[in-house]
Amino acid sequence: MPRPAVYSSSASRRPGRAGAPAQQSSQPIGGEAPAAAPPPPAVPAAPAQRWQAHPRAAWALVLLLAALLVASLLHQGPPVPRLSQKDIDDAVLRTLETTTLPSAVTRAVEAVAPSVVRVAGYGRAKKGKEEVERGIGTGVVIVNTGIILTNLHVVAGSDRITVTFHDGTETTASITGVQAENDLAVLQAHKIPDDLEAAPLRSTQDLRPGDQVAAVGFPFGIGPSASAGVVSGLEREFTSPEGKRQLSNLIQFDAAANPGNSGGPLITMDGEVVGIVTAILNPTSARTFIGIGFAVPIENAAAAVGMPPF
Template identity: 40%
Template sequence: MDKSGMFVGGAIGAIMVIAIVAVLFSTPPESLKPEISVTDGNSANAVEEIAPIFSNKLSLIEIFEKSEPGVVRVNVQRGESDDITGGVGSGFVFDKKGHIITNAHVVKNASKVIVTFLDGRSYNAEIIGADEYTDIAVIKVSADLALLNPLSIGDSSNLKVGEGIAAIGNPFGLSGSMTSGIVSQLGRLLPSADSAYQIPDVIQTDAAINPGNSGGPLLNMRGEIVGINTAIQSATGEFTGVGFAIPSQTVAKIVPTLIEEGEYKHPWIGIAGRDIDPDMAKVLDLQDAVGFLVITVVEDSPAFDAGLIGSDKTIEVEGRNYPVGGDIILAVDGKEVRKIDDILIHLQRAKSVGDEMVIEILRDGRTTDVTLVLQERPNEN
């Protein structure tokens, strides 16, 4: 992907690679679950019950007026200079205590962070916690309570491809700018800045996102935050129709822990490998090109303890070398694995450190189940 994956606060995303499988996760908190449920089997009643979820839509003007007071500009200084030239990003107010959410790459290596509110008043901010593996950071200001207008966090699991959304931020330093578009796709993988790990379950959008938008809110048509704008895919560094946002489900899980502990501990499997493509399926004599071939198992990892086997040799076919002999992951907890994305998204949505996970593997032509216990991801250093 050369330099096409770019974090819009200034950091360039790493080339997409299949890395050691490790991500966070648990089920969404109760506060994010839909409040309306349908128990009546009558279809007419069902429509009447569900309708309020979708009928409360706002115009783009209403969304902007409702949300703008809670969106801030984040200026960052790196180094010792008094001139604040380190970069500019966006953020939004999380609570009345002065906590503000932005991207981890926006405040990375910052010696000074300044938050500017809608009325132009600025405050020095303290970095409370950051997690580069989900590109989320929490900063805090001691500001006038009247300026602290928390935005509502919505449930990104309700998003549908084609649904209208809006982004607010400070592209190119132009404060309080709004763009709109649709949800282009869900469940994307995005390289995290300066890390071999990838951020799973990311929202893709065609709403214009440019440098300076990083950390700003992605909003649904009810004015609820469903994501944090974080990156674009571009060869020039400017928006070309593909933007990415961290989903609000991830935000709701990570932020409280960052506020309390300053960091988030991610669970870890400890394998590396590659997706089964048609050529690999032919070499391995597989009927379908689905699954994930385990090539490397990290010593003392959950996968190692559970007895997963990596590839131990390669064979050459038509001038290309193919790894063979490793386990092929077909499913996790009963969910089909077509490629690495399915493993990562399941981990993010349903698992946390200490959980058991049942992995269905193909080994020596036979399928079998292996149970492993997720451990805390080790430091990359």
């Protein structure tokens, strides 16, 4: 009787990934089972998958980068434009066209003005006992303790002397020195402003005819007033109309001067005092300026107060 055929049993199903069919393998009848296949290598997650896994870290990095960018822009600031030579020339030209610069005379007068004072002498009237003004002139502070130079003829014979400073302070003063040969008197103010300035003095050794000068004072009591001109000559002589006084080694100038200018400073364009205005030449009895004035050199004036020579 023929034997029935023998068949191998069907391969069993192995669990796999969900939805994937189980792999089948055939095994010979009566043989050994083959070794199991190794697992596939692990594949690293893509960058996008990592950021998706940590969304907070991604946003923190974005915000940090944005902050760094803003800080960098703020630190740099707007770009500074470079100036060309034409830009500089145009700016200078506009300044010159729109700004009025003071003249040399203006600068000189402003430099010495705080040191110029009004001087007045008072005495008793011939008839009566009331006090009257006997003379008005000018003075210049040469030491900031209140030492003032003026003309002797401004204060001679006065019972009382007053000086009015640049800031309006008025006080009495005493005569502390006289140099009659140069018509000079030295005054000491009894009260002085806190910020009193002394005028700068300059030697006349390099002074020349034609140099610009200015006279500052109180002509006819009006002022302070300024007038400008030039040095007309040096080492001049002058005799007063009454013949009572003869002066020598004078500076001749043509800046306008009138009664009341006496004792005021004659200054250079640097604002430095080179002389003390002392007289005007006028062959008439009008006692007004006709173009010739005289000043005592500052070396003589400084000697009147015992200051050392230049």
